[in-house]
Amino acid sequence: MTGETKGRPVEPPDAGVPLHHRVPDLGALELLLAVARLGSLGRAARTLGITQPAASSRIRSMERQLGVALVERSPRGSRLTDAGVLVTDWARRVVEAAEAFDAGTQALRGRRDSRLRVAASMTIAEYLLPGWLIALRAQRPGTAVSLLAGNSRVVAERLLAGEADLGFVEGLDVPAGLDGAVIGHDRLIVVAAPSHPWARRRTELTAVELAATPLILRERGSGTRQVLDAALAEAGGLAEPLLELASTTAVKSAVVSEAAPSVVSELAVREELTAGRLVEVPVRALRLGRELRAVWPAGQRPVGPARDLLGLTRRVS
Known part of the structure; x- marks a missing residue:
């Protein structure tokens, strides 16, 4: 009986040994092909950039690995044995397959690197990302960038759904299911129109007064709202907002029109404060600092354009 024992196939002697222990690596196969092509171990070594002793x-x-002699050496050069001729033919097919594999992976990287999907919370999207993306454009002119602006909760949802490659949020911590890195810091400030009574106060506003006043605020789920809710929890929590708006630009417009004060990112109101369209209202003993973070799905470090953009955030901020 051949090939079977008691009805079961007979395994080859090396069946339990992993393939990479039984098959030479690509470097060795390329060297054998070079010897066959050039007829000299020395010339093959020089062609591949290694020393003759190493070759x-x-x-x-x-x-030793294959258990057969492959090359006969003589003063006139090197020639393949009969076994070496067979192994070289097989080696050529393996190397050609490896070249096809390499070409395919390069095409995949090219496809990946041709686009970048970014999701960012509103303040970062409006006031920081434009500078970062201009710098990325200079570094990667062939990469098309799409930007989704939303609150921090939306950013997390897009990343977890695989609809974004890199995200930016402004909340108190890294959203569940994501990893992140701090890329900067921001401060929330209370602002009012110049005609509002708070703009003419001689004393600092208290946290209790701020908490009890109906304000114009960003919607729940935004990083700004998250930080403000946490900061005023001990002062009784926020009063019912006068207005809840989905963008910082809308909030600023409403405050300038004298509807009510607000709490916004200092980054977002620099121009209005300088021009006198808004006034900062000091608040006593209230910490409203926050960290700005880049985020991505847990366990998946950014690669390609996303990695490059992450690096730029630390240089351009």
């Missing part, structure tokens, strides 16, 4: 050692190691 000899690699051929001997391959012969």
Whole structure:
């Protein structure tokens, strides 16, 4: 009976040994092909940029691994044995397959690197990302960037759904299911129109007064709202907002029109404060600082354009 024992196939002697222990690596196969092509171990070594002793050692190691002699050496050069001719033919197919594999992975990287999907919370999207993306454009002119602006909760949802490659949020911590890195810091400030009574106060506003006043605020789920809710929890929590708006630009417009004060990112109101369209209202003993973070799905470090953009955030901020 051949090939079977008691009805079961007979396994080859090396069946339990992993393939990478039984098959020479690509470097060794490329060296064997070069010897076959050039007829000299020395010339093959020079072509591949290694020393002749290293090439000899690699051929001997391959012969021990395969259990057959592959190359005969003489003063006139090197020639393949009969077994070496067969192994070289098989090696050529393996190397050609590896070249096809490499070409395919390069095409995949090219496809990946041709686009970048960014999701960012509103303040970062409006006031920081434009500078970062201009710098990325200079570094990667062939990458098309799409930007989704939303609150921090939306950013997390897009990343977890695989609809964004990199995100930016402004909340108190990293959303569940994501990893992140701090890329900067921001401060929330109370602002009012110049005609509002708070703009003419001689004393600092208290946290209790701020908490009890109906304000114009960003919607729940935004990083700004998250930080403000936490900061005023001990002062009784926020009163019912006068207005809840989905963008910082809308909030600023409403405050300038004298509807009510607000709490917004200092980054977002620099121009209005300088021009006198808004006034900062000091608040006593209230910490409203926050960290700005880049975020991505847990366990998946950014690669390609996303990695480059992450690096730029630290240089351009």
